[in-house]
Amino acid sequence: xxxxxxxxxxECVKEETIAYKKSLRRLQVELLKFQNHVKEQNLKVLIIFxxxxxxxxxxxxxxxxxxxxxxxxxxVALNKPTEKERTQWYFQRYVEHLPSGGEIVFxxxxxxxxxxxxxxxxxxxxxxxxxxxQDVSDFERMLVQSGIMIFKFYLSISKEEQARRLQKRRDDPxxxxxxxxxxxxxxxxxxxxxxxxxxxxxxxxxxHAPWTIIRSDKKRVARINLIKxxxxxxxxxxxxxxxxxxxxxxxxxxxxxxxxxxxxxxxKK
Numbered sequence: 001x002x003x004x005x006x007x008x009x010x011e012c013v014k015e016e017t018i019a020y021k022k023s024l025r026r027l028q029v030e031l032l033k034f035q036n037h038v039k040e041q042n043l044k045v046l047i048i049f050x051x052x053x054x055x056x057x058x059x060x061x062x063x064x065x066x067x068x069x070x071x072x073x074x075x076v077a078l079n080k081p082t083e084k085e086r087t088q089w090y091f092q093r094y095v096e097h098l099p100s101g102g103e104i105v106f107x108x109x110x111x112x113x114x115x116x117x118x119x120x121x122x123x124x125x126x127x128x129x130x131x132x133x134q135d136v137s138d139f140e141r142m143l144v145q146s147g148i149m150i151f152k153f154y155l156s157i158s159k160e161e162q163a164r165r166l167q168k169r170r171d172d173p174x175x176x177x178x179x180x181x182x183x184x185x186x187x188x189x190x191x192x193x194x195x196x197x198x199x200x201x202x203x204x205x206x207x208h209a210p211w212t213i214i215r216s217d218k219k220r221v222a223r224i225n226l227i228k229x230x231x232x233x234x235x236x237x238x239x240x241x242x243x244x245x246x247x248x249x250x251x252x253x254x255x256x257x258x259x260x261x262x263x264x265x266x267x268k269k
Contacts, residue, residue: 019262020220022091027227028067030240031082035068035104037236042101044148047230048110052193053186054165054178056216060155060223063104068104077108088116090132091139099148108203111136115200120192121182133203140209151210151233153226155195156258159190191269198262225251 009177015263025112038086047064058077065073075090085093090168099105114132118124123252140150157165166183186193207210212229221246228247 022225022226024063024227024239026244027224027231028063028210030231030245031064031068031227032229033238034234034236037234038103039072042099044099044146045104046107046143046148046150047104048107048112048150048152049155050109050112050116051216052157052162053183054162054169055155056219056222057108057155058125059219060226061108061130063223064227065106071100073104073106074099074109075106075108091135092130110199111139112204115204116193116196117182120189120196121185132223133138133199136204137206137209140204140206144208151230152209152211154201154211154213154258155222156213156253157216159187163187163218194262194265194269198259199260200265201227201259203253203256205259211258213253213255215251215253220250221251 027132037043049061051057062074065075075099078093078097079107081093094107094111097105098108111132114124114129115136117128119126143150166179166186169183174222201211214222214226214229225247228245229252232242
């Protein structure tokens with residue numbers, strides 16, 4: 001084995017890491033092609049990411065966007081509503097962040113807070129929760145009719161993997177900023193979140209704005225399969241062969257599959 005040049009250190013890298021980075025890079029090139037298509041065709045694209053705490057939403061968005069032209073994308077991660085926003089129509093503060101022509105917008109959590117965190121943690125009333133479930137499909141229909149392309153991804157994580165990741169956040173000084181009082185309740189409220197997920201999918205999965213569920217216990221596998229699925233649904237010039245975008249159906253689930261899985265869990269409880 002040859003020696004390193006002075007000032008350099010040899011590093012051992014797992015073969016699977018090399019394969020992951022190679023696959024990711026190839027897919028990121030395709031994402032750039034799609035972004036160019038969005039700009040040229042003046043399209044409006046909204047990509048929503050939902051999931052339990054530590055499911056990997058932020059990390060996945062980072063890999064999707066890190067090589068895109070920042071002038072054509074926005075990442076939206078809203079804080080809790082202000083006093084003024086609490087008096088507004090619930091969807092109002094999200095509307096101003098919707099994409100304009102030639103733009104891709106990523107929602108790191110979205111108006112679906114009212115279907116998950118808010119009812120579970122008591123941040124909204126039962127009536128407000130019910131009203132949201134009644135309204136959200138019509139709201140999304142209006143967005144689609146206005147020309148917005150909507151992709152909704154739900155990153156699904158097991159209770160055991162969530163516990164491991166939350167503990168890692170507690171132990172790592174560089175990740176402790178991610179912890180919140182809501183995160184600390186995540187395991188305790190696990191079953192309540194399961195019921196909330198079930199209600200959300202039943203009410204908001206539609207032909208015009210369907211959910212796609214990504215099993216996310218293995219972060220890298222989840223990221224690669226999510227990007228492949230997304231690109232497989234899109235049309236743009238210079239797209240790679242279909243076989244290169246084949247995704248694992250054990251990782252990428254349709255919402256009806258998830259509804260049935262959640263229903264079984266709720267019945268068993």
